[in-house]
Amino acid sequence: MCVYCHHAHGGGDDVHARDAHAHDDARYNAHNRSRIYSISVCFPFYLYFKTCLLIFFEHCKGMALNVQLGCKNKQANFVLRLICSNFAAKIKGMSTNNKIVYRAIALDLDGTLTNNKKEVTPATRKALLTAQENGANIILASGRPTFGIEPVAESLELATRGGYILSYNGGKIIDWRTKEEIYSQHLPNNMIPTLYNYAKEHGYALLGYVGKEIITESADDIYVAEESRINKIPIRKVDNLLADLEPNPTKLLMTAEPTVAMEAEKELLALVGDRMDVYRSAPFFVELVPKGIDKAQSLLRLLAKLNLTPQDMIAFGDGYNDLSMLRLAGMGVAMSNAAPEVRSEANYVTLSNEEDGVAVAINKLCYNND
16 A cells, blocks of 8 residues: 555544544533533522521521510420421531530429539439530529529539529629629618518518528528528528628528518518519518529520620429519429429429439430430
8 A cells, every 4th residue: 555545544543543542531521610600500499498498597596596475385395496496407417416405404403403402413413514515604592692503503513614693582692613703783771771670570580691600590491491491501680780790782582481471572572673673582582682683694694795696595493483474494403392384384393303303404404306
């Protein structure tokens, strides 16, 4: 075969090769154009879909936070809240194992966190420490004076792990790790003689707190003795309570038989209710505190500092003075030993303070579990 023919033949091979490559290139370019088209067309839909999912997540979260506003059935509210929270977490792709639902756990002490021996049981302590390790802020909210709450704070290691004390029913808020006094309020000085005279005229015991002591003119009163037992602090008898009180007290406590304490509460509200607050924390304890001071109001102040909302909080209580924070919280939990009025206001009723009711409720309500 001549060279020309050889080259012509070989050129034919080259032509076929070039044609094949051109075909491959065209197919590759078409594939790329298809991919580019798919991305250009689908990517906005992807973003739209993702945005919808995020909006839906927030909507579910909003349902979870606000569903109780329109739900009169407390158990239905609880079920709906868990459904919304779990579904929203799954949509967002979050792991629900050990994911804490409530970032703040507010706890009354007597009749709630502590048993009848005024102790935090090992099971309850473990549940709270575990919740704290998972991101929860522990808040001890009590009518006790600050030093009466200290032993409980120590048992929960709040000084090292962090946590907060709301003493005097919210009259003081203290960061227990730093000992910073976040908030403090005092009784109006001109109200104290009025309260003293009312108690004297009706034969009720009135007590205050000085240092780490209870001071009162009625040292033999059985309900003063109960306040001493609860707080594990001694009673000092004084001849004149007004003379021995520290300046600017945060709270006074009046005691009376349960049969008359309710009437005393009403009378005092009529007498001084426009300038201070009066309410019973137990059937025989009448709390005398500054205006606007209750657990809910002080919890709102603390939650704002923590960048949390009431819906981020679960609250536990058993007494009348716990009602405001149970109503405020995203989940209000009453103990089975609580007064009927308190149980009826709660989202959930747990076991009693003698049956580790706080631990049971935390393990049941505070985690998203598959």
